[in-house]
Amino acid sequence: MFRRGGRVRAIRSGGYDAALALALTDPVVNALAGARLREVARTGALPQEFSLAGDEQHPEGLLWHGVNLAPLSATPRALEDFGRHQASRARRSSSVVGDRRAVETLWHDLAEPWGAGVREYRWSQPLLLAEEPPAPQRIAPGGATVGGEAGLRPAVPGEEEAVFPAAVAMFREEVGIDPLAGDGGRSYRARVADLIRRRRTYVVIEEGEVRFKADVGALFGPVAQIHGVWVRPAHRGRGLGRAGMAELVRQVRRDHAPQVSLYVNDYNEPARRAYAAAGFRQVGELTTILF
Incomplete structure (x- = not known):
């Protein structure tokens, strides 16, 4: 070779x-x-x-x-x-x-x-690293931020059927292709189950419905890199993303690694505002070219 x-x-x-x-x-x-x-x-x-x-x-x-x-x-x-x-x-x-x-x-x-x-060029993807997050926030049942905590926790085995539709929706929205294509979603379902088994998927679940989800997609040295952040569309714009991300930083530091990072498309202004509010700052710039 x-x-x-x-x-x-x-x-x-x-x-x-x-x-x-x-x-x-x-x-x-x-x-x-x-x-x-x-x-x-x-x-x-x-x-x-x-x-x-x-x-x-x-x-x-x-x-x-x-x-x-x-x-x-x-x-x-x-x-x-x-x-x-x-x-x-x-x-x-x-x-x-x-x-x-x-x-x-x-x-x-x-x-x-x-x-x-x-298929797509994503030339500018700010690479972010979490500093100290702000005080915890809680999301009321109606969706308003009222102080307290968001109710984020690691997903546990047995919750795969609740988490899988949220993971599929995130993948379709973020990557632009269907993870169910090809093998009917068997490999993607196995990936979701594996992350849950390793306590690397964090969720806010209310009334049996995943409203916020994020994964520790990569662990390397002192760094945990967050992937798959998703807020259910009906609950966007109400502070759930900001509260969930702030709490995510604290829990990932506790469970996995002291440094928490992620990268985001430069044009995704709502996500960038949520990450900034959760204490993330830019430390670099990545590029992704998708086929």
Whole structure:
């Protein structure tokens, strides 16, 4: 798969520790790909999904080329190597995601061979990190913020049937495709159940209905990255998103990791206001190219 003597090569077990150390130099930016790197550590999937540029013990950058294509802590030279390397191969990733400048460099070589398959460019996605959240807020049954708490808690096994429709609605709205397509939703249902089993899905449920949901989608070093934030449409604009996010930060810090991050599309003003009110500030900028 890799040319002998080339600068781009598969990460194998002997290079894993050096690769992990490099990824951990920026765990907030590298959270998604870094979590996958740890998941496949020293398994057969490691060399199939991850490459490095340069010396195995002192890599100049890493590249995840699994379900997503994502650079990790790569120098400009490494990014150019990765771009040329991937441009000569058929695309198998459903997206390109990472630090904006890194993705722009990769895309210089990938635009021509892969551009026809692009479904959407999301060039500016502010990367946010939580500071201290404001005082707790509670949402009254009618939807108004009245002080107190939102009632957020981890979902528990047995609540999959309540959570799954909310997760599907979130995916359709955020990603723009149907997670039930292909295998009828079996793999997505398994993902939802797994997050619940690991206490990584947080919900506000009232009258048997999920009204707010968020997942710890990636854990890497000191960072928990939040994915899948969703508020039931009938309850939007009433403060539930702000209250739920503020409480989410406190609970995720308690349960999983001290640093809580997420990224958001720059044009999603309601979400950005809710995140700011919950104590998030911008620390970087990501890009996602969807196929």
